[in-house]
Amino acid sequence: MTPAEFDFIAQYLKQKSGLVLTPDKQYLLDSRLTPVARRFNLPDLTALILKLRSGGDETVSKAVVEAMTTNESFFFRDKTPFEQFERMMLPALMKARAGQKRLRIWCAAASTGQEPYSLAMILKDKALSAQGWAVEIVGTDLSTEVLARATDGLYSQFEVQRGLPIQMLVKHFEKEGEQWRIKPDIRNAVKYRQANLLEPFRGHLTYDVIYCRNVLIYFDQPAKKDILERMAKLLAHDGYLVLGAAETVIGLTTAFAPVEGARGIYAKTAAASSLQAAI
Amino acid sequence: MKHCLIVDDSRVIRKVARRILEELAFEIGEAEDGALALDYCRQQMPDAILLDWNMPNMNGLEFLRALRGGGAGSEGERPVVLFCTTENDLDHITAAIEAGANEYIMKPFDKEILEAKFTETGLL
Structure with missing residues (x-):
């Protein structure tokens, strides 16, 4: 992922959900957005980001925001x-x-x-x-x-x-x-x-x-x-x-x-x- | 250092469990079936027992009943016993708890699950 792509997606998530994505969390983009790209028949994250840039597809936008803001959860987490x-x-x-x-x-x-x-x-x-x-x-x-x-x-x-x-x-x-x-x-x-x-x-x-x-x-x-x-x-x-x-x-x-x-x-x-x- | 006995007829499972539990600072003993586990407990009663269900000679449930019934000496009530088995239905789980198991792990397991269950029972 290029720095420009990272900046775009970080800005995009901030605007849509308030999520602050620091550069050390870049691995989260790969692990969480690759399945999203696949779901929409896009070859990779570059293609997914291009899709977001072109706008207009609310379903893709929503899927990206949801994938990035979802937490791992346990029963009785932290006790x-x-x-x-x-x-x-x-x-x-x-x-x-x-x-x-x-x-x-x-x-x-x-x-x-x-x-x-x-x-x-x-x-x-x-x-x-x-x-x-x-x-x-x-x-x-x-x-x-x-x-x-x-x-x-x-x-x-x-x-x-x-x-x-x-x-x-x-x-x-x-x-x-x-x-x-x-x-x-x-x-x-x-x-x-x-x-x-x-x-x-x-x-x-x-x-x-x-x-x-x-x-x-x-x-x-x-x-x-x-x-x-x-x-x-x-x-x-x-x-x-x-x-x-x-x-x-x-x-x-x-x-x-x-x-x-x-x-x-x-x-x-x-x-x-x-x-x-x-x- | 706490002492945990791993009872499983699979050498691979014993090895995996040993590696995880050693990382969690347990001293490890191993037994291949329930009968050998009882012998082991007669020699030195561990603090914890990670116990498979299906094994030759004496299975995990028979071992647990013998242990809690004093078959390995008067200290048999003391160890925390965690079943660790592919048996994952309510009947097996209930039978294990009734026989005196403290926790129950359904295979496959990983470090996170072992750590969670050992914490649950106050071993960590």
Whole structure:
């Protein structure tokens, strides 16, 4: 790939999705866009880029953006954000919402569904609905392709062996051929829809927890700040924001502050100190 | 250094698993079937056992039942046992858990899966 081609595709992705592609990520272009080129019967990336340059083909454009913005996803990825949910956030929220018995969770980069389903499995094991709680989990992603997979809830043997304890597999999945399908009660606990984080958030209610992990890394500083500040408006005053292990709000916005002693967990600045005391 | 016994009748599988687990800083022992694995455990009880299902003489499930039942001494409850087999249906998985397996790996596996499962069971 020539430097001019790289510059074009980097600029193109930035404009379409906000994705910032640094030169060290060039390998991602090869590994992710070669299959896209093949799908549209194009011989190589040069031909694919030429197609994008000539414009007019929305399907190709969409496929390129989706291929480049899709994350690898595991069940219970990084473990800690789920342990923190179970041990800290959930008990605190159940206490605070004991009256209305309603919780709303948003997974803002739901990808192929592993994160929202991991939360749904925790909630199922806690038997919240049996105790009269209504818990809504909303999963959004830029890519309709990954959301179709999430909705389908069908995972390869390889995917169900990364991060998912065997007891969870037995309890919450059914074998289908050589693959594993998440059971309907878990599947139905999550509602999916397509959303671009760069665009105004529409049709959302107030959330108690927002998971926004490993997606901000793709955006530049002003976009990160803008997304976080719009998320703050959708978060309950005593709600939690969960970021990826390599991400932070520090230096980006004062809308959130870290919850002390809980790595990767943030609260609205006004509430952060009282939530610390509640741990 | 933690000590892991690899029980599999395939020399290739033992070699692959050994290489991955040595990288994860385990001290490795090997056995070709369940009967030899029981002998091994009587000599020195490992911290972890990576266990194939289908093997001659004594299969993985028979070995596990014997181990947990005290057939290799009173320490038989201690090792973390991870099945590692091509058997990948719910009946086999359930039987393994009921016999006292801590985790279950469906072959084929790679470093990422072994690492995830060993982490899952607190070995890493």
